[in-house]
Amino acid sequence: xxxxxxxxxxxxxxxxxxxxxxxxxxxxxxxxxxxxxxxxxxxxxxxxxxxxxxxxxxxxxxxxxxxxxxxxxxxxxxxxxxxxxxxxxxxxxxxxxxxxxxxxxxxxx
Numbered sequence: 438x439x440x441x442x443x444x445x446x447x448x449x450x451x452x453x454x455x456x457x458x459x460x461x462x463x464x465x466x467x468x469x470x471x472x473x474x475x476x477x478x479x480x481x482x483x484x485x486x487x488x489x490x491x492x493x494x495x496x497x498x499x500x501x502x503x504x505x506x507x508x509x510x511x512x513x514x515x516x517x518x519x520x521x522x523x524x525x526x527x528x529x530x531x532x533x534x535x536x537x538x539x540x541x542x543x544x545x546x
Contacts, residue, residue, distance in 0.1 A: 440493040445477040450501045456508040463519045467512025474505040
């Protein structure tokens with residue numbers, strides 16, 4: 438019998454990489470994309486456990502799972518740091534700092 442590829446591994450890998458790239462936006466996109474990727478990987482892992490001999494890309498599944506967990510951790514840490522910073526200084530101070538940075542970079546609002 439010919440081996441198949443697990444259906445969601447490639448999509449989950451793309452989501453994990455996008456989540457890694459988007460972690461710097463307050464952590465929330467990383468958490469969302471990493472969470473979806475981890476859900477898809479877990480679903481495929483259950484599919485693989487039913488018939489392991491039918492699927493050929495389990496190593497990619499394990500790699501994708503590791504990346505998704507790392508993305509979730511980085512996103513959660515960054516989100517908590519951002520929330521803590523806003524809690525400590527206040528929203529107005531954060532917005533003023535952002536405005537000053539944009540002015541330094543020459544970006545008009």
